[in-house]
Amino acid sequence: MVAMVLYAAIIVPVLCSLYMFHRRRCCKHPLLRDYPILGMLPTVLFNLWRLHDFFTEGLIKHGGSGDLKGPWFTNMNYFVTCDSRNVQHMLCKNFDNYVKGHDFREIFEPFGDGFIAADYETWKYIRTLLHSLMNQPRFKAFIDQTVQKKILTSLLPMFDHAQQLGRMVNLQDVFLRFTFDNICLTTVGHDPKCLSIDFPVVAVEKAFRMSDKSIFYRHTVPNSVWKLQKWLQIGQEKKMTEASKTIDEFIYSFITSKRKELRKCTKEEMKEVPLDLLSLWMTEEGGCEHNDKFIRDFAFNFIVAGRGSMASTLTWFFWLVIKHPLVEAKILEEIKDHFKTNEKKNDEYGHGFDDLKQSVSGEVLGMEEVKKLVYLHGALCEALRLFPPIPIERKQAVKVDILPSGHRVNGNTMIMFSLYAMGRCEETWGKDCLEFKPERWISEKGEIVKVASYKFIAFNAGPRSCLGKDLALLQMKMVAASMLWSYRFQMAEGHVASPSHSFGLSMKNGLKVRIMKRDL
Numbered sequence: 001m002v003a004m005v006l007y008a009a010i011i012v013p014v015l016c017s018l019y020m021f022h023r024r025r026c027c028k029h030p031l032l033r034d035y036p037i038l039g040m041l042p043t044v045l046f047n048l049w050r051l052h053d054f055f056t057e058g059l060i061k062h063g064g065s066g067d068l069k070g071p072w073f074t075n076m077n078y079f080v081t082c083d084s085r086n087v088q089h090m091l092c093k094n095f096d097n098y099v100k101g102h103d104f105r106e107i108f109e110p111f112g113d114g115f116i117a118a119d120y121e122t123w124k125y126i127r128t129l130l131h132s133l134m135n136q137p138r139f140k141a142f143i144d145q146t147v148q149k150k151i152l153t154s155l156l157p158m159f160d161h162a163q164q165l166g167r168m169v170n171l172q173d174v175f176l177r178f179t180f181d182n183i184c185l186t187t188v189g190h191d192p193k194c195l196s197i198d199f200p201v202v203a204v205e206k207a208f209r210m211s212d213k214s215i216f217y218r219h220t221v222p223n224s225v226w227k228l229q230k231w232l233q234i235g236q237e238k239k240m241t242e243a244s245k246t247i248d249e250f251i252y253s254f255i256t257s258k259r260k261e262l263r264k265c266t267k268e269e270m271k272e273v274p275l276d277l278l279s280l281w282m283t284e285e286g287g288c289e290h291n292d293k294f295i296r297d298f299a300f301n302f303i304v305a306g307r308g309s310m311a312s313t314l315t316w317f318f319w320l321v322i323k324h325p326l327v328e329a330k331i332l333e334e335i336k337d338h339f340k341t342n343e344k345k346n347d348e349y350g351h352g353f354d355d356l357k358q359s360v361s362g363e364v365l366g367m368e369e370v371k372k373l374v375y376l377h378g379a380l381c382e383a384l385r386l387f388p389p390i391p392i393e394r395k396q397a398v399k400v401d402i403l404p405s406g407h408r409v410n411g412n413t414m415i416m417f418s419l420y421a422m423g424r425c426e427e428t429w430g431k432d433c434l435e436f437k438p439e440r441w442i443s444e445k446g447e448i449v450k451v452a453s454y455k456f457i458a459f460n461a462g463p464r465s466c467l468g469k470d471l472a473l474l475q476m477k478m479v480a481a482s483m484l485w486s487y488r489f490q491m492a493e494g495h496v497a498s499p500s501h502s503f504g505l506s507m508k509n510g511l512k513v514r515i516m517k518r519d520l
């Protein structure tokens with residue numbers, strides 16, 4: 001017995017020292033204090049309430065990059081960076097060496113083989129196809145008309161109703177509902193009508209929110225924990241399974257009905273099919289030959305890509321604009337200068353659409369019209385710089401590489417880059433980087449200043465950059481212009497804006513506002 005205790009007294013410290021030595025070797029550039037066994041977890045938990053700002057400060061203090069180590073045995077170890085040279089290297093120059101990887105696909109399992117989680121040939125194939133579909137003028141015209149109708153028939157009437165009743169409205173919830181209806185119309189041609197005056201609970205929209213939550217949860221615990229929960233079907237994993245079932249039923253029902261309709265069509269009739277993305281894809285050469293699961297993954301990924309990011313940007317944009325009345329005044333002045341002195345002409349969608357515009361109160365501008373609103377564009381870019389909807393992205397190195405900052409990454413190193421911190425770097429944005437200044441986006445000639453995408457990173461950079469960037473900016477300008485033109489918004493008393501603990505950068509407790517009609 002005594003021998004055993006003596007043996008343990010020698011072996012345990014030796015093992016601990018070896019472990020510490022190994023840990024120091026692997027963690028040459030610690031970002032935070034590395035505690036025995038628990039790693040950097042205690043410091044992260046202590047600062048959870050201001051995580052993005054905390055990481056921004058830490059990264060800037062350490063020259064833009066460093067190691068983040070999770071507890072022992074969890075394998076939650078990352079190289080973290082906000083150095084735009086590293087990001088340019090990973091996303092553009094040495095793109096092939098940095099993939100989403102197997103771990104990402106496991107965590108993002110509901111995304112299946114869709115473009116968000118896929119790598120290599122599968123990703124390349126879908127990207128090429130999407131690029132050609134999204135660039136068709138008739139698809140852009142379809143989105144333009146869909147958004148205008150949605151603003152006129154759902155968004156503005158809902159604000160009118162709330163304003164008449166003197167009700168507070170949670171703008172974040174409104175934008176999530178609006179963008180969900182809108183992206184469902186764009187993807188499958190169906191309006192789930194989440195945005196209406198009674199704020200209904202729509203099962204499939206609720207399921208998408210739950211799926212977001214579950215994927216975030218998987219980032220916060222070791223893989224073994226959520227996998228065990230999934231196997232036992234308990235906790236958040238049980239909710240994920242239920243949400244996936246609802247989402248799948250929703251998407252598969254459209255795939256089945258579209259297949260049936262298309263089978264009946266002659267070649268000539270094919271040209272007249274609806275212009276939603278799924279119909280367009282399924283009428284492409286070979287489009288119908290993909291199996292249902294492949295088309296389901298495609299639709300799921302597109303709905304996710306087009307939903308949360310716009311809702312998040314609009315929420316932070318309105319919060320910033322409400323806090324900066326001078327910016328609001330300049331946006332209104334710009335709209336007035338361009339449109340309110342002349343008769344607006346917008347008859348390209350025919351009589352039916354014009355009749356609709358006559359029959360509802362409120363104003364809406366089309367995509368061609370909002371292109372002229374440079375200051376509003378700058379204000380939205382500023383919101384995206386300070387509050388990128390996807391605040392952190394992850395990549396996995398395939399082979400050993402030396403980053404421009406001098407850090408070495410090994411094959412399989414997990415890398416995170418903070419888009420949030422990159423928008424707040426003094427070297428890129430100057431001493432006033434924390435200020436909301438739409439003017440920084442406008443040149444002396446009155447044009448939008450072009451910033452390299454690996455610096456203005458909200459839409460990602462390189463071959464995997466956002467395919468919906470231009471459409472998203474135009475749609476958000478249409479929404480913002482029509483809302484600001486007709487209403488004034490006042491923040492609820494005592495409202496504190498802080499990011500919630502979620503995968504996207506949403507606002508904790510939403511954005512509650514009082515609405516007043518604007519007299520111009």
Ligand code: HEM
Nearest residue numbers: 115127305306309310313458459460464465466467468472
């Ligand atoms: C404010 C709005 C938006 C922001 C900030 C944004 C941002 C991003 C980011 C950061 C990525 C890279 C994701 C990754 O690889 O992990 C991405 C990809 C993508 N986005 Fe957006 N997005 C927005 C709106 C949209 C909209 C409205 C659409 C579609 C109508 C869209 C379509 C796509 C597509 C198809 C990709 C995949 C590109 C690829 O993997 O090759 N996005 N977006």
